[in-house]
Amino acid sequence: MQLYNTLSAKEREELIEKAGKDRLTISFYTYAHIKNTEIFRNHLFIHWNEMEVLGRIYVAHEGINAQLSVPAENFEVFKNHLDSITFLENVRLNIAIEQNNKSFLKLKVKIRHKIVADGLNDDTFDVTNKGIHVGAEKFNELIEDPDTVLVDMRNHYESEIGHFKNAITPDVDTFRDSLDIIEEDLADHKEDKKLVMYCTGGIRCEKASAYYKHKGFKQVYQLEGGIIEYTRQVNSKNLENKFLGKNFVFDHRRGERISEDVIANCHQCGNPCDTHVNCANEACHLLFIQCEACATKMNNCCSDNCKEIHELPFEEQKKLRKGKHASNKIFKKGRSEVLKFKKSQ
Structure with a gap:
């Protein structure tokens, strides 16, 4: 039974070029209680390898975080497989704004302690007690409110090439570094300000929103689906785009152009x-x-x-x-x- 890659990135690239078929770059995450991570990891690899799925997937007892590429012709089969897994049924899929058939060249499904390295002791707070999720339209309204503090939950190299107007962009190397900085800077506004957060696809904000509620913030919001879903909604609903520049992505593309601004x-x-x-x-x-x-x-x-x-x-x-x-x-x-x-x- 094959549970690991047998082809190099170069060999896979050649096969993709030879096949000449369109692929979709997709990301998704969910927090869930996974008891046997090894069995779940192997289950995913066996089925997704058959579908020619490529990507980087992290599995932990707290859930799954996936960035991957799937042949467009296999998308429905892939989606049906997700729906067959109880906690992944109808999970939100963030489909990339800019497609690239070579965004991923290997299938890597890895077991991790956490699906996002955050350095937190989750036993001290309820990770499911998350903030209010808002779509692009409500998000645009919130960030124009003078009582709102907008925070970018990504690292410095991500926000450097693109961020929302007037956002606080912590100059940090890791997600964990930003948590204490933000709490300290906003310590006097835990009750009177709306804390609105965003990240690439929503996974970091999900954990951060629960953490800040635990720390005493009364009005906590997060952008549903992150920058990826925001851009999709802006385009489909003809909304004003308040994002400047590129959205950094964690695959071979390294970035998706959201606006023409080069910041x-x-x-x-x-x-x-x-x-x-x-x-x-x-x-x-x-x-x-x-x-x-x-x-x-x-x-x-x-x-x-x-x-x-x-x-x-x-x-x-x-x-x-x-x-x-x-x-x-x-x-x-x-x-x-x-x-x-x-x-x-």
């Missing part, structure tokens, strides 16, 4: 740019913003040192990496000292 800059030359790339030096792989001119000049690398290494023969690069741990710069997205125009820490 970020190239980390190497400072010119307007909102294209995230990974340093071509495999020993670095730093995520940063790079314009086309700098990509050409730097051979898709973040620094002169990485450029020199990347231009070495492949076998020499492997020798340099041998026995060394991966650079922690990959976890400090956009924070490297080599980036002259990086976002401030």
Whole structure:
């Protein structure tokens, strides 16, 4: 019984190109009580592998968080399979605004302690006692209210390329970091202000809304379905779009254009740019913003040192990496000292 990938990303890419079939990039999550995560994980892999589903799925005792790609022709079969699972029946599916057949190239279903790393002790509060979910129209009304505080629950490299007008965008590296900062900054407004939160697809806000209610906030709201669903509703209902720039996504696309505004800059030359790339030096792989001119000049690398290494023969690069741990710069997205125009820490 096959429970893991047998094809490399390159082999899968070639198969996708050869097939010439459209694929849909989808994300969804739900909090639920899953007793045997290993059995559930294997069940998903077996069935989804048969449907040619690709993606990154996290399973934990608290639920499931999935970003994936499925052949368009298999969508109904995939949806029927979800509906056959009690706690996934009619789960909201966020379908990407911009489609890319190569958004994912492997199927990875992994067991995790939590579906989102948050560093919280969930035993101290009820994660199901969440805030009020609002759609795009109500969200637009709320954020125009002077008694509303709008908070971006994403990390700095996400909000750097796109965020809602007038949103508080904490300069943090992790979701957990933002929780205490926001509580401290809004400590005097737990009763008189409406706390409205948003994130990519809603999963972080779901946990945060329960956490802030536990911390004494009386009026807690979250954008239902996150930026992805907001954009769909804005387009389908012809609403005013209050989001500026790109929505960062966690697949090979790295971003979806929501508005024509470019609010970020190239980390190497400072010119307007909102294209995230990974340093071509495999020993670095730093995520940063790079314009086309700098990509050409730097051979898709973040620094002169990485450029020199990347231009070495492949076998020499492997020798340099041998026995060394991966650079922690990959976890400090956009924070490297080599980036002259990086976002401030």
